[in-house]
Amino acid sequence: MxxxxxxxxxxxxxxxxxxxxxxxxxxxxxxxxxxxxxxxxxxxxxxxxxxxxxxxxxxxxxxxxxxxxxxxxxxxxxxxxxxxxxxxxxxxxxxxxxxxxxxxxxxxxxxxxxxxxxxxxxxxxxxxxxxxxxxxxGTWLLVLRNRRDLVARAAEGWSLLLDPSLRGELLLPSSPRLVIDLALRQLGLPPGDRASLGDLRLGDQLSRLRRQAAAFDDRDGLNLLLSGRVEAAVLPSQRVLPLLRSDTRLTALLPASGSALxxxxxxxxxxxxxxxxxxxxxxxxxxxxxxxxxxxxxxxxxxxxxxxxxxxxxxxxxxxxxxxxxxxxARCTSLPPLAEDQRRQLQSLWDRSGS
Missing domain, CATH: 3.40.190.10 (Periplasmic binding protein-like II)
Structure with a gap:
């Protein structure tokens, strides 16, 4: 990708x-x-x-x-x-x-x-x-390496990203917009609804999610996961699916709440x-x-x-x-190009969540 x-x-x-x-x-x-x-x-x-x-x-x-x-x-x-x-x-x-x-x-x-x-x-x-x-x-998948304990809790969906054991062991996408999409899904908010960005819980949720990450890198994320430098990563399906039959260490999850496409x-x-x-x-x-x-x-x-x-x-x-x-x-959503005011709104949210 x-x-x-x-x-x-x-x-x-x-x-x-x-x-x-x-x-x-x-x-x-x-x-x-x-x-x-x-x-x-x-x-x-x-x-x-x-x-x-x-x-x-x-x-x-x-x-x-x-x-x-x-x-x-x-x-x-x-x-x-x-x-x-x-x-x-x-x-x-x-x-x-x-x-x-x-x-x-x-x-x-x-x-x-x-x-x-x-x-x-x-x-x-x-x-x-x-x-x-x-x-x-395709979709974005939560990929776990040798974490059968978390696989057993797959029903928790994207909330698994906040598990304390993944603090510093998680790679998130390099795109802020995709990370915001994950935070919205954790809260059960529809990512395609602009009103969701005004939810008062979103800033704190995004901050918590960002603190979990060892890095924001989907380009090299699979290599870092395979080498054991991290235990979990959110990656595009195309990079992951060819390995699932041959590498038994990996498990890929697509939560019931869907993902960005x-x-x-x-x-x-x-x-x-x-x-x-x-x-x-x-x-x-x-x-x-x-x-x-x-x-x-x-x-x-x-x-x-x-x-x-x-x-x-x-x-x-x-x-x-x-x-x-x-x-x-039906719960997966495409991400259309942003209008300038939408871009500013997301930028402001991202900046505040990192402070």
Whole structure:
């Protein structure tokens, strides 16, 4: 998963990072013999190799180091981004993913789960045209290492993060917005309701949660967990699920209250004339490639019945982490880009909780 820069000033601002990348002059012009290649530019590790290798000519998958570099790749005909980077650009920087009303459009959008529809419009209201193709999604999981005592208390949900034994043994996401989301769920408050941020209990709850953390690091969190430097971490499902069958030290929990959702998207820059490779996009929904994607933790956001056969080959507990049960998925929420006043409100809450 890409590092999620969900706002707040805990690190360099995203727009400043993009400016610096632009100054670096990244162009991604094809090399000798590849000047005619059509580029799909993606963050390294953010597009499954088994899928990328199937791109038809003249398409080429071009890995770069991170989302800022993706956004600076001016030669790209398609780009891959996580949803946390959507507000780094305006909607006018993208064009409709496929032409409205065409047979290609009907085929591409057929089968997408309802949760994926707002992402395809970049959260613009209907009847806005789809600007993005959501090709993978998942949840954030509580991952425990050799803590069967806490696994036995799984019904406590996200409140397990406050267990005294995890003080200094817990890794939380690097995004303040995601940590605030966890605090809201601990209080039973709906994260998607702006009124929840005004709850008088939230500041203290967030402070308690932050004091538990050894660090805020989801990029290297799995390595720290595997090495035994911490005993628990909140991590995106894609990084965790491939290990659950082979590493018996790890247990992953998705509380009944759900989690924030992460999304992986493909977008079509406004300046390109290239049409996305439709047949290639649809292959990710079909066997045997679909099984390989699921094994790597990449779950296409399709309607449940369309994934039922593929999920049936997994142990039920793991299948429920790949594609949550309906009641749990209904409590999971996507995180749309923030308006400026919302950003200030969250920043103020975060700053106060750390004092």
């Amino acid at each position: 890409q590092a999620d820069p969900r706002p707040l000033s805990c690190s360099m601002s995203r727009r400043r990072l993009l400016q610096l990348s632009a100054l670096a002059g990244l162009g991604l012009v094809g090399g000798c013999g590849r000047n005619s290649a059509v580029q799909l530019v993606y963050g390294r590790g953010e597009l499954p190799a088994a899928w990328a290798k199937r791109l038809p000519d003249p398409w080429r998958a071009m890995p770069v180091d991170g989302p800022a570099a993706v956004l600076s790749a001016h030669a790209a005909a398609l780009v891959q981004l996580g949803d946390g980077w959507l507000d780094a650009r305006e909607a006018t920087d993208w064009q409709p993913f496929v032409s409205a009303g065409s047979p290609a459009a009907a085929e591409l959008w057929e089968g997408l789960a309802p949760e994926a529809q707002p992402l395809s419009r970049l959260f613009r209201p209907e009847p806005a045209a789809p600007l993005a193709y959501p090709w993978a999604f 992460w999304w992986n998207l493909l977008l079509r820059p406004a300046q390109t004339r290239e049409v996305p490779p439709l047949r290639w996009l649809l292959q990710a929904r079909e066997m045997p490639l679909l099984n390989r994607l699921l094994a790597a933790g990449w779950v296409p956001p399709l309607r449940r019945e369309l994934l039922a056969a593929a999920l049936s080959s997994w142990p039920p507990a793991v299948a429920a982490l790949l594609y949550p049960q309906p009641a749990v998925l």
